[in-house]
Amino acid sequence: MKFNIKKIIISPLIICTIFSFAGCSNKNDTTKNSTQIQTQTSTKNNISNDTSDTPNNKISKLNEDDFIITYKKNKITVGKFSEELFKNIGSGTANDNNNWGFVGFDDKDNYKYYSHGYPSDNPLFIVRTRTNIADGSIIISDIDVTKMGTNRQIRLGSKSDEITSAYGKPNKILDFDDSITNYEYYYKDKILDFYLDSKTNKVTQIILRYNEKSLS
Incomplete structure (x- = not known):
């Protein structure tokens, strides 16, 4: 085979x-x-x-620029009073018929007005000056920027979530008579105040404020 x-x-x-x-x-x-x-x-x-x-990581921390407004090429902020500043920008709406509180005055009767609105014909912001409780000097105690808004585009009518999106979580939240809620943001000797209607959660007033306790 x-x-x-x-x-x-x-x-x-x-x-x-x-x-x-x-x-x-x-x-x-x-x-x-x-x-x-x-x-x-x-x-x-x-x-x-x-x-x-996340968006929270992109929120810039509160800084000096958040407390500065520019008017007639002059920078205005809360705290130290500048005679030169008021020579440049004038007294605004400050007069005997529009004085929110008598401050006192020097030997030449200067700086006796508490409320200065600018521009005087249709104020967009209000600068308030008075005596510092710590040392008796004249200071810019606060600036009302409700009409013009903040540098981060928060203004009259903005909602609470818009505030936190722009500034993050407030350092403190205060409630007044169940009608007004106050968001406070701190930076060194300055405070940024947002006042909101508690029912609508919308901004009713915005104040840049000087913390006088920093000098006491």
């Missing part, structure tokens, strides 16, 4: 080749799956990194 030696030899080679391809296929599938898992993990990490940068 004759055997076909060629067939016997070729058959094992074919079998080995088939298993070899199968092994490669499994290896490729494993590599492919591993790559997909890595890609998916990377994608998830990218999404996590993107969403970690």
Whole structure:
């Protein structure tokens, strides 16, 4: 009986080749799956990194610029009184018919008015001056910017969530007679006050205020 030696030899080679391809296929599938898992993990990490940068992280801290307004190229802020400043910007609406509180005056009867509205014909902001309880000097006690708004675009009628989006969480929240809510923000010797209607949560008044306790 004759055997076909060629067939016997070729058959094992074919079998080995088939298993070899199968092994490669499994290896490729494993590599492919591993790559997909890595890609998916990377994608998830990218999404996590993107969403970690929340709006609160982008809120600038309260700073000196938040307490400065510019009028006739003059910078005005709460605190130290400047005679030069009032020479440049005038007394505004301060007169005997529009005085919110007598402060006292020097030997020349200067600076006796408490409330100075600018511009005088249609005031957008009000500067109030008075005697500092700590040392008796004249100070700019506060500036009412309700009409003109703040440097971060909060103004009359803005809602409470707009305030926190612009300034973050208040340092203190005060309630008055269940009708007015006060958001206070502190920076060194200065305070930014937002007064809101407790029912509507809308801004009714905005005050830049000097903290006199800083000198006491």
